[in-house]
Amino acid sequence: MSSNPPLARRLGTGDAVVIGLGSMMGAGVFAAFSPAAQAAGSGLLIGLAVAGVVAYCNATSSAQLAAAYPTSGGTYIYGRKQLGPWPGFVAGWGFVVGKTASSAAMAMTFAAYAAPPGWERPVAVAAVVLLTAVNYRGVTRTAALARMIVAAVLMALAVSVAAVWAGGPAGGTAGPWGAGVLAHGWYGILQSAGLLFFAFAGYARIATLGEEVKDPRRTIPRAILAALAIAAVVYAAVAVTVLAALGPDAVAATPAPLAEAVATGTWSWAVPVVRVGAALASLGALLALVAGLGRTSLAMAREGDLPHWLAAVHPRFQVPHRAELALGAVVCVIIAFADLRGAIGFSSFGVLLYYLVANVSAFTQHGADRRYPRFLQVLGAAACVVLVATLPLEAVLAGLAMFAVGIGYRAARLRRAGRGQRPRTG
Numbered sequence: 001m002s003s004n005p006p007l008a009r010r011l012g013t014g015d016a017v018v019i020g021l022g023s024m025m026g027a028g029v030f031a032a033f034s035p036a037a038q039a040a041g042s043g044l045l046i047g048l049a050v051a052g053v054v055a056y057c058n059a060t061s062s063a064q065l066a067a068a069y070p071t072s073g074g075t076y077i078y079g080r081k082q083l084g085p086w087p088g089f090v091a092g093w094g095f096v097v098g099k100t101a102s103s104a105a106m107a108m109t110f111a112a113y114a115a116p117p118g119w120e121r122p123v124a125v126a127a128v129v130l131l132t133a134v135n136y137r138g139v140t141r142t143a144a145l146a147r148m149i150v151a152a153v154l155m156a157l158a159v160s161v162a163a164v165w166a167g168g169p170a171g172g173t174a175g176p177w178g179a180g181v182l183a184h185g186w187y188g189i190l191q192s193a194g195l196l197f198f199a200f201a202g203y204a205r206i207a208t209l210g211e212e213v214k215d216p217r218r219t220i221p222r223a224i225l226a227a228l229a230i231a232a233v234v235y236a237a238v239a240v241t242v243l244a245a246l247g248p249d250a251v252a253a254t255p256a257p258l259a260e261a262v263a264t265g266t267w268s269w270a271v272p273v274v275r276v277g278a279a280l281a282s283l284g285a286l287l288a289l290v291a292g293l294g295r296t297s298l299a300m301a302r303e304g305d306l307p308h309w310l311a312a313v314h315p316r317f318q319v320p321h322r323a324e325l326a327l328g329a330v331v332c333v334i335i336a337f338a339d340l341r342g343a344i345g346f347s348s349f350g351v352l353l354y355y356l357v358a359n360v361s362a363f364t365q366h367g368a369d370r371r372y373p374r375f376l377q378v379l380g381a382a383a384c385v386v387l388v389a390t391l392p393l394e395a396v397l398a399g400l401a402m403f404a405v406g407i408g409y410r411a412a413r414l415r416r417a418g419r420g421q422r423p424r425t426g
Helices: 013-024 033-068 075-082 085-114 120-136 139-166 185-208 216-246 248-253 257-263 268-302 321-337 345-363 374-390 393-418
Strands: none
Touching: 013 139, 013 185, 013 216, 013 268, 033 075, 033 185, 033 216, 033 248, 033 257, 033 345, 033 374, 075 085, 075 268, 075 345, 085 120, 085 268, 085 321, 085 345, 085 393, 120 139, 120 268, 120 321, 139 216, 139 257, 139 268, 185 216, 185 268, 185 345, 185 374, 216 248, 216 257, 248 257, 257 268, 268 321, 345 374, 345 393
């Protein structure tokens, strides 16, 4: 279709793994354990294991679907192809709206670590502008910058963990933190799993870039599972480290548990390393978010579920430049007028419904497209529903409101099309 040219396949397996890791190694690894400890205490370790199992189920579904549909859009496309236009739209809308808010929050997180007091919003906007410009120049530029950021973040995490264990008697003041893993009950553990699950969710970014991956049937499944495995090992190491150094109560009380854990030992000189790592991790996650949002918006615009002018592909850089510029502008507006650093619960709601659609879509695949047993998709779908039910009430209400707006928007578009304007697709 000449009006909607395809994107160029330029990413290898290593590039795809790095982009996935850049999404997962976000600021969450530096801060997400605090709300998880509030919910479950040291039971967050069980919650982390549960989140990892759910992420694995969802990752296998995403990998199986991406191999069959190696195009931009991720679960938006899979839902449309396997279940119909409405389920696909629900997945795409949840991703675009929720992750746009997440992008603003991630930019503000970067600014909280990197900006002088009073300059947080301008620095956050500058970060969005810079990373949008990098994405605009082509996906290989995105992968190259992601590679540098991921390497720096992993190095910062390694130094931080070493500082805790070598810089003092880990657990010396924390008490027997491992003895009370069930003290908060299974509801608290499941809530911690729901909170920690979103730290894993970045592997979906690989699927949204499916149209730009070389040999996608082979590359995408390998990249998704490799990125998830590396992230799981890193999260487990950090979780055990902060609990051993601080204990669950102190982890729950601080917004920066890893920095606090490092500060308790004799290697307190490493605290700035944690701050630099957190700032870079925020940038890496933001970079991958901008890339994934642009591709999902491109797919939705191609089908008429977003304005069709967003479907343009730059003739030289082979990126959805209008979608990326529009989303970058929206994120900047959100940063300028809203305070989202602690109030984006509906994004969590949207991500779980996104993966619910992915699991159900993968369950319906047959024949040569099947790569994994169906029980993984059943387990993944059921877990998404359970984790949604354990989210805080305000997050659920915000998520329902977000989807009500999207469903109303699409219904109104279809009604207008039915009154005389020819719809693009169902």
